[in-house]
Amino acid sequence: MTASRGSHAKRGQIGRMGLSYRTEFAAHWQALTAACLGMSVGLALNHYVLNLFAPELISAFGWSRSKYALLGASPFLTMFLIPFAGRFTDRVGPRRAAAVGFAALPLGYLALSFMNGSFGMFFAINVFNSILGVLTTTMVFARVIVERFDRARGVCLSLVMSGAPLAAALAIPLMTQIIDEHGWRMGFRVLAVISAVGGIITVALLREHPQIKADRLAGPPPKITRQHIAKLLGSRALLLSMGGMLLVNIPQSMATSQLKLVLMENGALGGAATALLSMYAASVVLGRFLSGLALDRFPAHLVAGFTLAMPAVGLLIIASPFDQIWLLTGAVLLIALAQGAEGDIGAYVISRKLAIEHYSLLTSFMTVALTLGVALGSLVLSYTLHLADNYEMFLVISAAASVVGAWMFYRTGAVEAATR
Numbered sequence: 001m002t003a004s005r006g007s008h009a010k011r012g013q014i015g016r017m018g019l020s021y022r023t024e025f026a027a028h029w030q031a032l033t034a035a036c037l038g039m040s041v042g043l044a045l046n047h048y049v050l051n052l053f054a055p056e057l058i059s060a061f062g063w064s065r066s067k068y069a070l071l072g073a074s075p076f077l078t079m080f081l082i083p084f085a086g087r088f089t090d091r092v093g094p095r096r097a098a099a100v101g102f103a104a105l106p107l108g109y110l111a112l113s114f115m116n117g118s119f120g121m122f123f124a125i126n127v128f129n130s131i132l133g134v135l136t137t138t139m140v141f142a143r144v145i146v147e148r149f150d151r152a153r154g155v156c157l158s159l160v161m162s163g164a165p166l167a168a169a170l171a172i173p174l175m176t177q178i179i180d181e182h183g184w185r186m187g188f189r190v191l192a193v194i195s196a197v198g199g200i201i202t203v204a205l206l207r208e209h210p211q212i213k214a215d216r217l218a219g220p221p222p223k224i225t226r227q228h229i230a231k232l233l234g235s236r237a238l239l240l241s242m243g244g245m246l247l248v249n250i251p252q253s254m255a256t257s258q259l260k261l262v263l264m265e266n267g268a269l270g271g272a273a274t275a276l277l278s279m280y281a282a283s284v285v286l287g288r289f290l291s292g293l294a295l296d297r298f299p300a301h302l303v304a305g306f307t308l309a310m311p312a313v314g315l316l317i318i319a320s321p322f323d324q325i326w327l328l329t330g331a332v333l334l335i336a337l338a339q340g341a342e343g344d345i346g347a348y349v350i351s352r353k354l355a356i357e358h359y360s361l362l363t364s365f366m367t368v369a370l371t372l373g374v375a376l377g378s379l380v381l382s383y384t385l386h387l388a389d390n391y392e393m394f395l396v397i398s399a400a401a402s403v404v405g406a407w408m409f410y411r412t413g414a415v416e417a418a419t420r
Helices: 021-041 044-061 065-073 075-092 094-113 119-136 138-148 153-161 163-182 184-205 210-218 226-233 236-248 252-257 259-265 270-295 300-307 310-319 325-353 359-388 392-414
Strands: none
Touching: 021 044, 021 119, 021 138, 021 153, 021 163, 021 184, 044 065, 044 119, 044 163, 044 184, 044 259, 044 270, 065 119, 065 359, 075 094, 075 119, 075 138, 075 359, 094 119, 094 138, 094 184, 119 138, 138 153, 138 325, 138 359, 153 163, 153 270, 153 325, 163 184, 163 270, 226 236, 226 359, 236 325, 236 359, 236 392, 252 259, 252 325, 252 359, 252 392, 259 270, 259 325, 270 300, 270 325, 300 325, 300 392, 310 325, 310 392, 325 359, 325 392, 359 392
């Protein structure tokens, strides 16, 4: 695929200005800070802290675990809207897109704090959060990085995507204490305050690059026809990346909402399970940083093939009859380190293999694949829990999916980069 020519040919190419690795940080530190903070307090944080609410909500309202697992299927209702959010970001810029997302997300958390026990209401509020909260995720903040960084792109993407797990590592003990002492309703209200204050600071810091602003004032981005979208979706690099992203995220429905329950079922008592959740979040930060460094130094397909296959080992350890705490710790570490890599790899591959004029739209397709993987995993999880009321079958299926997904990312190494 060849990037379009004309007045918008260089839109999104600000990072390619011959700056050195270190100079890029000095030139664009404010944008990097804003992107890191935005990811820290945006929708991605929910991925880690929702685990803490699961036992409380199931106990308070009498929901079954299989019914609660259906929450992860909500993306089936929202994933078709994600490309519109990507196109919206390309047209108005990351700052305005983030402002919309951070205006909506705190309202969703406040609504959760007033639930009356209806699972339908709980489901609907989470759908609302997913629809508008996606404007506080990778498609917005990865674009900030790709526009400005070239040599240090891998490590900067890893820093941005480390925001949420790093925040979670600090927030999990605090949120656990708040939920234990003041109840789950107060927990959701604290999340509302965190997202609102953090969002305001993010939008204030996020300034448009002068050249990008000049491009926008000169006219809107080129229109995208159905034929253009079909060509984008027909790219082998995009198809392989989307397939890999879908498969490696099948286990995430469990990691998002029921990891604490899984660990408790395998012998980790409440305090130990909470400690492992905190370690999980911290390990994701480490995994993303290491993958970012690797992406700046080694071919992305080699980094993908090695790291994204690691969760299979951890998932099989948890599925095994061996429940020693050191084995569970190692399993969670392997899952977390790989979870730290797939977002970086997907965003990096798209920026290197495809023309990035419509980067947020392209990233939105990856988000759709991720969302579909999580949703599919939720259905499989719910079904396997219904069959056996334990997690073993799901863990084995997830291990197989992780291996195939890693192989698909590895295959992107055979695809040549687009002409820019």
